[in-house]
Amino acid sequence: MSILLNRETKALIQGITGRVGQSQTRWMLEYGTNIVAGVTPGKGGWVVEGIPVYDTVAEAVAEQGAEASVFFVPPQGVKETAIQTIDVGIKLIVVITEHVPVHDVMEIREYATDSDVQIVGPTSPGIITVGEAKLGIMPGNMFKPGRIGLISRSGTLSYEVSVNLATAGFGQSTAVGIGADPVVFTNVPELLRLFEEDPDTDLVVLVGEVGGMQEEEAAEYIKKSMTKPVVAYIAGLNAPQEKRMGHAGAIIQGDGRGTAQSKVSALQEAGVEVAQFPAEVVRLVQKRLASS
The missing domain is CATH 3.40.50.720 (NAD(P)-binding Rossmann-like Domain)
Structure with missing residues (x-):
């Protein structure tokens, strides 16, 4: 579906x-x-x-x-x-x-x-329902059909994660790049809800980064409403405060909000397995699927 x-x-x-x-x-x-x-x-x-x-x-x-x-x-x-x-x-x-x-x-x-x-969007690489259709600039050869939903704030990181998953035998149902600006049209909880309701998705991978509160909001939603397992990776663990890291939305505020560590902590408290580096996502997906 x-x-x-x-x-x-x-x-x-x-x-x-x-x-x-x-x-x-x-x-x-x-x-x-x-x-x-x-x-x-x-x-x-x-x-x-x-x-x-x-x-x-x-x-x-x-x-x-x-x-x-x-x-x-x-x-x-x-x-x-x-x-x-x-x-x-x-x-x-x-x-x-x-x-x-x-x-x-x-x-x-x-x-x-x-x-x-x-x-x-804006600044979105697009949406791809793997093996069926895509809207945007996502390279189709980076994805393999399967049952993993993917939500990402970073286009290139989503490609790396999807290739690693596909190589290990874990394909994707749909991948969505939400955009990397400080304000975007669609938030992560909205997409988590859609994947939660999708019978063709068994697990969701969230690729986040420093800046904003998307991942913290996602953690609250996961804690209250998700029954499917979620695995995450958060980029920018060593990002300095108030310095934009590539994307317009990848900036930590002076009050400490939006740090990678705050996002990791919030997600872990919600029961999410958080990878320390992109390649570790595969191991955590294997672990969660084996136990679910």
Whole structure:
């Protein structure tokens, strides 16, 4: 069953005529994603990789019945594009774009919540339901079909963890990159709930990092609501305070909030096995599955 996305999902690509949009469309199609339309204002009538392009998302939905969208649009255009997309009834949106203004993210998140729309990002590598479909830039060859759900704040770390798991014989059901900005559209507990309800997922791996309170909130949710085992890895154990570590959201506040140690402690108190380094995730997954 997986979560959020499957091979039947009708997807549209916003920003399909740009260089990145064109190349990623080709790779998503090769993976099996059911792309039915593209949108670029002023480029209606174009065809990219055999996909018809429309001027507006309303036209694309009316003509092709699209139900999910991925954005390859400039940061200043994300807010307007998101509102238009939500207004025509799209229920799943993935925002790859970086540097979206925080205030725009907050407005979009509220609007999406009020409209019952699942939106992932910004600065997200995307979503992949392994062996079926992907929306975004995740490399399909890094994943193997299986029964492990993956939630990650870091794209590259999620690839490393997924390859290690696949090599050891543990494939993934769905992997979701939530985005690495200080404010994101979807929080970890929301995704944990979806994996908890998914009959094709036996265990969830959470890849976190310093900054923010996502992992602490996840720990509270796990303690109260999760019956499936969770294994985690938190990057940045030695990160200094108030220094951004690559991602915009990977920064420890001066009051000590958001440290790797605070996240590890919260997760361990919730019964989560926490790896000391990425490769240890495999051993902990083996341990938890053997005991569950």
